[in-house]
Amino acid sequence: MLAVAPLVWGEIAVTDMERAVAFYQQHLNLSFHREVMDMMEMAIIETEVLDGANVALCKHPLMIPSLDGATVYLHVTDKLNPLLETMSRAGVQILLPLTPIKDGEKGYISLFVDSEGNKVGLWAKQQ
Template structure:
């Protein structure tokens, strides 16, 4: 058994960094720090805990937005239903409405499509 959580970093592919930053900023009230790393344009989610696992928006030729493959689940709200309702009201495509995991014992999830065409998950301990 691992002694620590295995996830340290996640990347969400983008085609248009300005559009992606506007989408995530508008819908989730989060901010990003833009950087160029080698030949990758990145925007790193700003968090208070600098040691915590986080995500970055990445624009690079080998990063393509996708509805297939791995899904990153973000914990961006204490209650999931109001957030998902707000996304839907703002025209965001909801792929999976709020669903309980093990009858809520393991929290709640939802899936949406971001501005770049990625399938992205949301998680919260509370409905």
């Protein structure tokens, strides 16, 4: 058994960084710190937790947005349903509606398609 949580970093592929940042700011109310490393342009989600795992929007020739592959789940709200309703009204494609984990005992999830064509998950403790 691992002594630490295994996730240290997540990347969401983008082809248009400005469009992607605007999407995540508008729909998830996130703010970003921008960086460029070699050929990779990144918009790192700003959090108050400095030593925890984090996620960034990343633009790089080897990174292609997709509905396939790994799914990153973001925890951006305490109650998921109001956020999903707002996103749906704004035209965001919801792939998986509000879904309880173990009858809600472990929270709730949903999947949506971002501006770049990625399948992204949301998690919250309450519906």
